[in-house]
Amino acid sequence: MSEKKEMSFEDKMKRLEEVVEKVEGGSLPLEETLKLFEEGKALIADLSSTLKEAEKKVGKFTEVEKEEK
Amino acid sequence: MTTSPSERKYLSVTEINSILKEAIEGVPGFHGLLIKGEISSYKEYATAAYFDIKDDKSTLSCIIWRDNFIYLPFSPKVGDEVLIKGYLTVYVARGRYQFVATSIELFGKGNELLRLEELKKKLASEGLFDESRKRPIKEFPSKVGVIVGKGSAAESDLIKNLGRRWPLTDIYLFPSLVQGKEAPKDLLRAFKLSQKYPLDTLIIARGGGSNEDLSAFNDEALVRAVSTSKMPVISAVGHEIDVTLIDFVSDKRVSTPTGAAEEAVPDQEEIKQNIIFEENSLIDSMEKRLEKEKNRLESISSRPFWKNPEEIYKDLLKKVGDLDARLMVSTKQKVEITKERIEGEKKSLEALSPLNVINRGYSLTTKEDGTLIRSVADAPEGTILKTRVKDGIIESQSKGESHE
Numbered sequence: 001m002s003e004k005k006e007m008s009f010e011d012k013m014k015r016l017e018e019v020v021e022k023v024e025g026g027s028l029p030l031e032e033t034l035k036l037f038e039e040g041k042a043l044i045a046d047l048s049s050t051l052k053e054a055e056k057k058v059g060k061f062t063e064v065e066k067e068e069k
Numbered sequence: 070m071t072t073s074p075s076e077r078k079y080l081s082v083t084e085i086n087s088i089l090k091e092a093i094e095g096v097p098g099f100h101g102l103l104i105k106g107e108i109s110s111y112k113e114y115a116t117a118a119y120f121d122i123k124d125d126k127s128t129l130s131c132i133i134w135r136d137n138f139i140y141l142p143f144s145p146k147v148g149d150e151v152l153i154k155g156y157l158t159v160y161v162a163r164g165r166y167q168f169v170a171t172s173i174e175l176f177g178k179g180n181e182l183l184r185l186e187e188l189k190k191k192l193a194s195e196g197l198f199d200e201s202r203k204r205p206i207k208e209f210p211s212k213v214g215v216i217v218g219k220g221s222a223a224e225s226d227l228i229k230n231l232g233r234r235w236p237l238t239d240i241y242l243f244p245s246l247v248q249g250k251e252a253p254k255d256l257l258r259a260f261k262l263s264q265k266y267p268l269d270t271l272i273i274a275r276g277g278g279s280n281e282d283l284s285a286f287n288d289e290a291l292v293r294a295v296s297t298s299k300m301p302v303i304s305a306v307g308h309e310i311d312v313t314l315i316d317f318v319s320d321k322r323v324s325t326p327t328g329a330a331e332e333a334v335p336d337q338e339e340i341k342q343n344i345i346f347e348e349n350s351l352i353d354s355m356e357k358r359l360e361k362e363k364n365r366l367e368s369i370s371s372r373p374f375w376k377n378p379e380e381i382y383k384d385l386l387k388k389v390g391d392l393d394a395r396l397m398v399s400t401k402q403k404v405e406i407t408k409e410r411i412e413g414e415k416k417s418l419e420a421l422s423p424l425n426v427i428n429r430g431y432s433l434t435t436k437e438d439g440t441l442i443r444s445v446a447d448a449p450e451g452t453i454l455k456t457r458v459k460d461g462i463i464e465s466q467s468k469g470e471s472h473e
Binding site: 009020063 | 337340343344348350351354
């Protein structure tokens, strides 16, 4: 997977679900599980801080009545 | 001859009007009448609405009691072509006959419905309403477009709910007329404009209203245009019972603007809960996993051979010992057997030995070098002789051959 793009909130949520599922599965080697665990923790921190910032944000709002030039 | 006024027969005004009332109401054909006309005046009071309907030559006074008009699906107004149902009566106090309406419906609505049904069938047969065309709504949209009546309750409802639920989404508002003759054209303009923006989702919304008011959303050109939308469309036109063709062609249909906001964006509170839930599952399963690994390690490290390594080859040693013992036993036996055999051989050999003959009294004579004397020629005069007897050796010297 290329990492040229910053992952979207959606991508991160999906990845988190995937990571949790894998860790829950318990069939992976311990080293890999630990790596996934760290990744999951990082994703959670990232997503939570995005949401915290969002609380302060007021949704950007554009009114388009006529075609913009 | 004239009769006095008191003797002449007459009726009071009330009586004649009452007789007429009874007569008219008694005509079976005057019940359940259906009359078509255009409303030329309309006034609503607390207990009833008074109105006139007319055609090009005549006018009819009508009344509808409150009990009936509160259930009308629309508000009648002057100019409406209507079909009214009811019966004829006389208003005794005024001496006027009037029509008591029990229901009023817009004339042409039937035709309108028929036309709409045909259009619906046509568009359906072209596949515009197919389930397979419905696209999923993006769960976390970054840009959401909203086509809605400018300054309407639906507009403020959407802005408020979209922003509260998911402030990470940018809202693009495309205000439009949503009712009246110009509405279909203006909605189409707003829709075309929306297509020029990289939106994830488009909401087309309108508060509830009578069927008449929602007709713009049944416009064929608009419905066809919406069917080509680049992004999934959520329609929220009217309330639960009102369904328009836009609803059939949209990717998701909801009944209220609030519902549209719920469909378009996630609820941040819910997402926070989800993240907490995921975090708990992550930590739980990691802990369980570590516990499992620990137990595995413990069950291995508690095995006895770590303290008594010889346990590992104890069995092996025993086996070797057994083999050794067996080997010893069988070797000893073999040695015994061999010894016995040798002993036997020895005995039979001894029986033949010259030493045995000597034991029986014979002797054996050799030269000094041990060469056996077999003939007189072997021992000329002077030869040193060694004679072996039973208990030793006698040394002597030969005198040569003797002639007896």
